[in-house]
Amino acid sequence: MITGTGITKTFKQRGNVLGHREVPALRGVDFEIAKGGSASFIGESGCGKTTLGRIIAGLETYDAGDIEIDGTPMSPLKHKHRQPHFRKIQMIHQDPYSALNPTRTIYQTLQAPLALRAGQTGRSKGWIDERAAEVLSLVGLDPGTVLSRYPHQLSGGMRQRVVIARALTVDPEMLVADEAVSMIDVSLRLGILALLKDLRERLGVSVLFITHDVATARYIGGDGELYVIYRGQVVERGPVDTIIADPVHPYTQSLLSAIPVLHGLELPGEEPVVPLESLAEGQSESGCLFAARCPFRGDGCTEERPLLRVTEGVPQEHACYYPQRRSVIARPMSEV
Ligand SMILES: Nc1ncnc2c1ncn2[C@@H]1O[C@H](COP(=O)(O)OP(=O)(O)OP(=O)(O)O)[C@@H](O)[C@H]1O
Numbered sequence: 001m002i003t004g005t006g007i008t009k010t011f012k013q014r015g016n017v018l019g020h021r022e023v024p025a026l027r028g029v030d031f032e033i034a035k036g037g038s039a040s041f042i043g044e045s046g047c048g049k050t051t052l053g054r055i056i057a058g059l060e061t062y063d064a065g066d067i068e069i070d071g072t073p074m075s076p077l078k079h080k081h082r083q084p085h086f087r088k089i090q091m092i093h094q095d096p097y098s099a100l101n102p103t104r105t106i107y108q109t110l111q112a113p114l115a116l117r118a119g120q121t122g123r124s125k126g127w128i129d130e131r132a133a134e135v136l137s138l139v140g141l142d143p144g145t146v147l148s149r150y151p152h153q154l155s156g157g158m159r160q161r162v163v164i165a166r167a168l169t170v171d172p173e174m175l176v177a178d179e180a181v182s183m184i185d186v187s188l189r190l191g192i193l194a195l196l197k198d199l200r201e202r203l204g205v206s207v208l209f210i211t212h213d214v215a216t217a218r219y220i221g222g223d224g225e226l227y228v229i230y231r232g233q234v235v236e237r238g239p240v241d242t243i244i245a246d247p248v249h250p251y252t253q254s255l256l257s258a259i260p261v262l263h264g265l266e267l268p269g270e271e272p273v274v275p276l277e278s279l280a281e282g283q284s285e286s287g288c289l290f291a292a293r294c295p296f297r298g299d300g301c302t303e304e305r306p307l308l309r310v311t312e313g314v315p316q317e318h319a320c321y322y323p324q325r326r327s328v329i330a331r332p333m334s335e336v
């Protein structure tokens with residue numbers, strides 16, 4: 001179980017003559033991912049998804065808040081003592097091309113982390129070879145053909161499988177998949193998603209999926225939690241299917257309204273939500289972060305920021321003073 005409370009992160013960007021510019025990437029995010037469970041973070045570019053994923057994987061520092069891994073708070077621990085905990089959480093990056101060293105064979109790539117583990121646990125060279133073959137089989141690759149190859153001799157999909165196999169060498173409890181299929185050929189994406197789903201079921205690893213594509217969030221984490229992130233704040237949170245069927249935050253509604261309709265098979269939702277303005281730098285920091293773009297903003301929206309909460313009659317948490325159900329997603333024609 002991994003939980004986060006009040007995770008806050010501001011980047012200081014150097015650049016112009018006026019000196020530093022502060023970029024709030026995360027504004028007090030809470031999350032909770034159970035063992036073997038799944039969660040998806042969605043939101044548009046720059047909302048803080050990768051930053052949060054990297055913090056969860058122990059690859060990025062945070063300014064405030066705390067992370068607990070299996071009940072142990074991470075903030076009071078020194079870097080060295082955090083590492084064994086964060087080993088349980090492995091990140092899979094979006095680009096399987098740059099994630100693998102082109103001068104190493106797949107065997108060499110897998111052998112390095114396995115040798116480290118073998119050294120720590122007193123295992124033999126035979127174990128390393130066996131385990132290398134085993135993790136490749138787990139990701140659906142044939143060790144006999146793949147072990148001696150170099151990354152450039154494999155397809156994008158196979159490379160991403162190798163990246164996942166490498167993550168499995170350390171027996172992780174959680175995989176953080178950051179846009180893990182966005183750079184892979186469309187025809188191969190479903191295979192990788194199915195693999196992640198399968199690893200969840202077979203090995204009990206939790207999967208955290210970071211994406212701006214609602215369909216992948218739905219596929220991978222149908223039974224999991226969806227976190228909709230806007231400008232560093234979670235604005236809606238609940239079971240994936242509940243939110244997709246019945247979003248109440250206008251930002252979530254605008255994300256779902258933007259999914260293309262299958263012409264001839266589906267009809268667009270009856271009340272699509274289109275933001276008033278596009279996302280721009282330097283948008284107001286006071287009140288609701290979405291207020292400037294929100295077609296439904298009302299009294300108080302630009303004064304005090306709504307926090308994530310549950311209100312009567314709405315099953316999911318939301319950060320909106322005027323949560324309202326709207327029919328935004330496409331409906332199959334047969335149901336109309
Ligand atoms: N190392 C960094 N230094 C300075 N600013 C950063 C750094 N990393 C991220 N940021 C800023 O923090 C904000 C959140 O970035 P992040 O990469 O987490 O967004 P994202 O949701 O993953 O976006 P995308 O969908 O494009 O991957 C952005 O405004 C980004 O410019």
Ligand SMILES: [Mg+2]
Nearest residue numbers: 049050051178
């Ligand atoms: Mg990102």
